[in-house]
Amino acid sequence: MPxxxxxxxxRWFEEVWNKRRRDAIGELLAEGAPIHDGxxxxxxxxxxxxxxxxxxxxxxxxxxxxxxTIADGDKVCVRWRCALKHTGAGLGMPPTGKTLQxxxxxxxxxxxxxxxxxxQNWDMLxxxxxxxxxxxxxxxxxxx
Numbered sequence: 001m002p003x004x005x006x007x008x009x010x011r012w013f014e015e016v017w018n019k020r021r022r023d024a025i026g027e028l029l030a031e032g033a034p035i036h037d038g039x040x041x042x043x044x045x046x047x048x049x050x051x052x053x054x055x056x057x058x059x060x061x062x063x064x065x066x067x068x069t070i071a072d073g074d075k076v077c078v079r080w081r082c083a084l085k086h087t088g089a090g091l092g093m094p095p096t097g098k099t100l101q102x103x104x105x106x107x108x109x110x111x112x113x114x115x116x117x118x119x120q121n122w123d124m125l126x127x128x129x130x131x132x133x134x135x136x137x138x139x140x141x142x143x144x
Contacts, residue, residue, distance in 0.1 A: 006069035009076040009108050012115060013064040017082070020056055025049060030114040037120045057090025061099075078106045082122075086131055093132065102127040 015024035026045040068079040104122025
């Protein structure tokens with residue numbers, strides 16, 4: 001089985017998050033592709049747009065740094081860190097203006113030059129704790 005191109009995974013973070021190109025979601029993510037984030041699964045670009053919109057409404061200056069990629073078979077694993085500033089009310093709480101940090105790991109399955117499935121695990125609770133306190137984190141986690 002050919003190795004997937006790790007640059008596709010890196011491009012996802014660069015185009016979608018660092019450049020905030022919403023249209024890149026449709027360019028890189030296959031129609032109907034399941035994206036699993038904790039216990040929530042969304043499908044394809046249409047399903048992912050709500051998450052993207054919520055995050056970009058809450059945070060400015062989003063910058064994801066890809067720390068490492070590992071390719072195996074049709075999958076690429078990405079270890080990343082992210083810096084962002086809480087400047088909007090997109091999480092249902094007033095903006096704090098705080099600069100925050102979080103980390104995560106994303107596994108992407110690739111076929112025909114597109115992301116066809118993804119699994120994501122990131123420190124959302126730690127991010128929410130940096131904003132306020134744990135009771136808000138529980139509220140947001142249920143909304144994802």
